[in-house]
Amino acid sequence: MATTGIPAFQAEIREMHPDDLEQVIRIEHEIFLFPWSIVNFSDSIKAGYHCRVLVQPNSDLVMGYGILMTGPGEAHVLTLGVGAAWQSQGLGRKMLRYLIELSRKHQAEFVLLDVRESNTGAINLYQRLGFQQIAVRKGYYPAMCGREDALVMKLEL
Template structure:
């Protein structure tokens, strides 16, 4: 038998030393990216900031804010070369587990209606549309709405 072992991706808390790489990835996948400072502020605020990596290469990352029994997913991102391979699903499932472990009963997030792949992922993971936030996101020609989604944990 000739089996090739493939390294598994794993999760770990984001560290300040990750911020340069996270800030390098962010503008390659979003037209209006978070800044390095946004991620640094999230770390300093005690938010749940995680990286998803394989062989010391960051494939993705996420930021979760917890307030009482609610979790708000502020950012979830998979680097462009790794998209469409199930990594977003793995990272979202991990963040939902973290929220449950921290006592959250519900998780909320916003997503651009133009981001059909993200909408499909969230729906497949049990999120439902709750409302539309008008003009929430900056866009090339003004502003874009956000779909507010929620899931029971």
């Protein structure tokens, strides 16, 4: 099945295609209790958002993905995920750095993202890359017992 141990520097980032959605959804359901639907991803591609996948070199095996929305002066990371078999190998950091550089290329002055308050691994990654918490969205995410707050984080470019 999944091959682990692919160094982040060897992973390739390319545009997400509709043919990738089955693998993306598989990862989404594997890592999130309340996953996006295939329609969410398909609509993001159709809307022209910057939809990217992390793939193993010389293959179409999707290991992770990220979606960035850009607008005048700003960018927003809508989602980012790495399959469980490939976590803790620097792939999330690689994708986030890529999305930050893409934001710069689109003349964004800052990058925003929302993260579950309980997702300490992601929060630590975001902080290491310079994101700072600027707000809390009360009850933003569905949770097993009601709702969970989202931390709004911002990176000045």
